[in-house]
Amino acid sequence: MAKTLRLEKRLRLAGILVILGLLVEGVCLLRAGPLAFIFLVTVGGFLCAAGVVVYLYSLVSAGEATPGP
Amino acid sequence: MHFPNILLLSLIAFSAVLIGVLVARPALTMTRGGKILAFMVLFLLPLLCMAMGFTSEFQRATSTSFCLSCHTMESHGRSLYVDDPTYLAAAHFQNHRVPADEACYTCHTNYAMFGGFKAKLNGLHHVYMQYLGKPHNPIRLYEPYNNRECLHCHQGARSFEEGAVHTADPDLLPAVKANKLSCLSSGCHDVVHNADQLSKVKFWKGAN
Numbered sequence: 001m002a003k004t005l006r007l008e009k010r011l012r013l014a015g016i017l018v019i020l021g022l023l024v025e026g027v028c029l030l031r032a033g034p035l036a037f038i039f040l041v042t043v044g045g046f047l048c049a050a051g052v053v054v055y056l057y058s059l060v061s062a063g064e065a066t067p068g069p
Numbered sequence: 070m071h072f073p074n075i076l077l078l079s080l081i082a083f084s085a086v087l088i089g090v091l092v093a094r095p096a097l098t099m100t101r102g103g104k105i106l107a108f109m110v111l112f113l114l115p116l117l118c119m120a121m122g123f124t125s126e127f128q129r130a131t132s133t134s135f136c137l138s139c140h141t142m143e144s145h146g147r148s149l150y151v152d153d154p155t156y157l158a159a160a161h162f163q164n165h166r167v168p169a170d171e172a173c174y175t176c177h178t179n180y181a182m183f184g185g186f187k188a189k190l191n192g193l194h195h196v197y198m199q200y201l202g203k204p205h206n207p208i209r210l211y212e213p214y215n216n217r218e219c220l221h222c223h224q225g226a227r228s229f230e231e232g233a234v235h236t237a238d239p240d241l242l243p244a245v246k247a248n249k250l251s252c253l254s255s256g257c258h259d260v261v262h263n264a265d266q267l268s269k270v271k272f273w274k275g276a277n
Contacts (some may be wrong), residue, residue: 004099004211007095008095008096008098009095011091011095011098011107013112014094015088015089015091015095015110015111016092018088018111018115018221019083019085019088019089019092021115021119022084022085022088022115022118024079025083025118025119025122026078026079026081026082027075027138028122028126029077029078029081029122029125029126032077032129032134032135032138032199033135033138034130034138034139034195034196034199035125035196035200035256037126037129037130037135037196038193038196039151040126041123041126042120042124044119044120044122045123046240048115048116048118048119049119051111051115052112052115052116054112055107055111056112062111069222
């Protein structure tokens with residue numbers, strides 16, 4: 001039960017990070033200019049990448065917790 | 070706004086809604102369908118959105134309006150409208166010898182291997198200088214302008230290869246092609262932007 005809760009927590013965190021990254025990307029696409037470009041590449045890219053990494057980590061950690069055959 | 074950007078924004082909104090469903094109900098991932106959905110919206114779609122977003126922004130970063138959005142480049146932007154055919158940049162821009170919407174990038178990118186990549190890195194340096202550093206006044210090129218960038222378009226063109234001035238001296242064209250004699254600084258095409266002399270010139274009003 002605790003493992004499931006931890007997995008759900010990590011999935012939530014991954015989802016929130018990806019949503020924030022996508023929001024930054026969306027706002028930057030609506031605005032033209034060097035600052036929007038920098039924000040998209042750094043902040044947007046970092047948040048999305050962090051979300052994906054948290055998601056992948058949650059998969060790996062869930063796999064480790066499951067006993068093998 | 071261009072159609073690809075509208076498509077990308079729709080994809081971002083669609084992804085965000087699906088991720089929102091997963092964030093609200095993470096228990097969905099306990100089922101097989103939920104696991105596939107999570108993989109789609111927390112891995113594939115974000116990567117796709119970012120790849121498309123990066124491509125779109127890098128493409129936009131090659132536009133003339135993007136380059137001229139920095140205050141430092143204002144006078145260079147004005148120099149494109151000088152009403153004088155001896156101004157090299159203006160003559161290229163006004164006569165569409167370079168694409169008008171990518172005028173800066175066309176002449177100032179490096180046509181060697183990794184030239185585009187180098188241009189992007191230099192662009193990041195420009196952004197840094199714009200917001201955090203102190204741009205040189207007047208601004209200057211990182212390295213002397215290489216004839217290769219001119220020859221990328223002009224080599225093989227009849228007006229270039231058979232032009233009266235170019236063929237008057239048989240040693241001239243080989244020297245130009247070997248970058249031993251600069252097109253710009255050898256006294257032939259030495260009026261380029263001359264951004265510090267714009268107070269003395271007339272301007273073209275532009276095509277309507």
